[in-house]
Amino acid sequence: MSISLESETASFLGSEAHTNLQRILRSCPKLDEVGDSHEYENTFSELVNFLDSLLDAAFSDPYNEHKENDAFEALSEIHRYICSPSLDQEVVDALSFEVPKAVSKFAGISSKFSDMAISIIDQFIAKCGPRDMLSILCDTLGYSSKVTNAASYIVPPLSGISKVLISIRRRQFQQVKETIPIILNVLKAVSLKSDEELDNVFDRAVEIANSIYEVCDKLVDEDAAREKFRSLLGLYVLQCLALVSAGVSYTASSCHSLVLQLSRISSYCGLSYLSLVTTYDVEVVASAVFGENKDDYMDCLSHIKHGCALSVIWGHVSEEVAHAAKEDMTVVKDELRNNQIKRWQAIGTLKHVLSFVSLPWELKKHTINFLLCITDGDIRGNCDDEQSQWSSYMPNLFSALQAVKMVIMYTPDPEHRKNSFAVLKGVLADIPISQRLDILIALITNTDSSSMIAILVDLVRREMHTEISSSTSVVKDVQHIDISFWTPSVLELVESILRPPQGGPPSLPEQSDAVLSALNLYRFVIMTESTGKTNYTGVLSRSSLNKVYNEWLLPLRTLVTGIMVENKSDYDELAIDTLCTLNPLELVLYRCIELVEEKLKQVT
Incomplete structure (x- = not known):
């Protein structure tokens, strides 16, 4: 192997590429020897173009070891050149503006190139001022949007930033405050859009978090400054946690390691699990950190709420993570089960995990399980104060x-679907009974799936059954009945399905599940009201019966009959499926027609 490497190095040393590189490096003049600034700019532009040509050659023919070796030897030559103690500082300073970008592009070839790019940047950090290098490295990060392999490209500058931050001695908070948004915007771009491996990216991002922690922890007798630093670090950690969860494979050991490190820092920032899912206000914290200009920074903090929720979910997933965050999950769950306001707040925060498209199903599954823990079984119900805050x-x-x-609707796992449905019922049960019907109707109105509409309509029917069965009590021979669900709104709900707002009968067989569920609800209401000799919903009024009969049921019967006749003569699979789908609907439809006709005779 060593003989091969020596021959490859010798091959480069005698190549035209090496000759060109040597010529360019020798021509790098000292600033005080240059009369024309254009000559200076042209020299460094030629160096960048030369490196780009080697990069293009290596990427265009990835299996050509000779081209890859030429590229690596060129970077090694530049590294040796910058390390030279005789190199004029002004030349180093000038090179530092362009070379970090040029060499970081090579990181996408292999880890060997990435390490070399990091070494070159480290030399610039050693020879140039940290504040100047921080600005240069941030500019290098910003260039990532123009690079093909952006995730690999940003690893060297991120590595450099983690080292520069701990070297800054003046205006530390201001420097870090201006740097964090740049880093987070780049991390967000690569983690949500890139198909590359992101483990190395977030390794460097966590190194930056550790650097900020180190700077913050060294502050002496500056409580106010330390508190602002901790708040800023907390924002950074939460955003990173969300991006790590979305960008690194859930099953990878590196993902767990990154979450573990971020959780330790989160604890240092004073971010408790309970506060994260209940009272943590991104706007308030951002205002404290960024002041009046906070709106300029909110875009880079777009996933903070996701990070808040994920902090708790990772603690739920891993006892080791909870321990790193200095949390007891049993205490957290008990508090949420026993305090409805906090539970409502937590549910509102945890929704961010479920609605985050980029997150893996595993984390959503754990979120559902956590929600099940705090909404199922014996939980504290409503009180007057909580009702007023609804x-x-x-x-x-x-x-x-x-x-x-x-x-x-979309989970591929039946068990996950079952638990999610249990959570849906648990959250609904936690809502004041007087508001529950409105919420269910709103859910139905905002649902396109026929099957999901059917499920929600059936929940309405179950609530009505429970209410009519249990809400009647006798106090001093007077009946007091809570009939929050037994209102005309139920008939309006049925009408919205059987006679859609856009006009015409419902689309069948596509909407058959929803239509069948609506017919079952109507049948239940009319039978229950008839048996109990009540008319809470208005279902037994003559005007309602006529409207239902003429505008809902008869047009629907015509539609169903036509489709059934049309498909009975066909024997293909689609026709058979259509008949099987409409058969139960037809039975319930005719039963509803019979009930309405019977009631119309009674009120005539």
């Missing part, structure tokens, strides 16, 4: 239910 939590709870609904 309106402020309603939007978040509704969007959480929407997220759970989407999991039910």
Whole structure:
């Protein structure tokens, strides 16, 4: 192997590429010897173009070891050149503006190239001022949007930033505050859009977190400054945690290691699990850190809420992670089970995991399991104060239910679907009974899936059955009945399915599940009201019966009969499936027609 390497090196030393590189490096003049700045710019531009040509050659023919060797030897030559103690500082400073970008592009070839690029950047850090290098490396990061292998490209500058940050001695907070958004924007871009391996990227991102921690921890007698630093570091850690969870394979050991390290730092920042899922306010923290200009930085903090939720979910997944964060998950779960307001807040935060498309199903599954822990079984119910605060939590709870609904619809795992449905029912049960019907109707209205609509309509029917069975109590010979679900809104819900707002009868057989569920709900309502001799919903009024009969049921019967006749003469699979789908619907439809006709005779 050593003989092969020696021959490859010798091959490069005698090549035209080496001759050109030597010529360019020898022509790098001292600033005080240059009368024309254009000559200076042309020299470094030629160096960058030369490196780009080697890079293109290596990428265009990835199996050509000779071209790859030429590229690596060229980087090695540049490294030796920069390390030279006789090199003029002004030349080093000038090279530092362009060379980090040029050499970082090679990181996508292999880890060997990435390590060499890091070594070259380390030399610049050693020879140039840390504040200047921080600016240069941030500029290098910003260039990643123009590079094909962006994830590999940003590893060397990220590595450099982690070293530069701990070397800065003045205006530390200001420097870090300006650097963090640049880093986070680049991390977000590569983690959510790149198909490359991201383990090395986040290794460097965590190194930066450790560097900030080191700077913060060394502050002496500056409590206010340390607190702002901790807040800034907390924002960085939470955003990184969300991006790690989305960008690194859940099953990879590196993912767990990264989460573990971030959790330790999160604990240092004073971010408790309970505060993260209940009261942590990104806007407030960002205002404290960035001041009046916080709006300029919010884009880089777009996944902080996801990070808050994921911090807790990772603690739920791994006892080691919870221990690193100095948390007891049993205490956290008990607190959420026993405090409805905090539970509502937590549900509103955890929805971010379920709605985050880039996250793996495994994390969503664990989120559902955690929600099941805090919403299922013997949990503390409503009280007057919590009822009065419902309106402020309603939007978040509704969007959480929407997220759970989407999991039910799209998860490939039957067990996960079952647990998600249990969570849906648990969250609904946690909502004040007076608001529950409105929430269910809103969920149905905002659902396109016929099967999901059917499930939600059936939940309405179950709630009505429970309510009518258990809400009647006798107090001093007077009946007091809570009929929150037994209102005309139920008939409006049925109408929206049997006679869609866009006009015409429902589309069959596509909407057959929803239509069947709506017919079953109507049948249940009319039979229950008839048996109990009540009319809470208005279902037994003559006007309602006529409307249902003429505008809902008869047009639907015409449609169903036509489709059935049309498909009975066909024997292909589609026709058979259509008949099988419509058969139960037809039976319930005719039963509803019979019930309405019977009631119309009674009110005539």
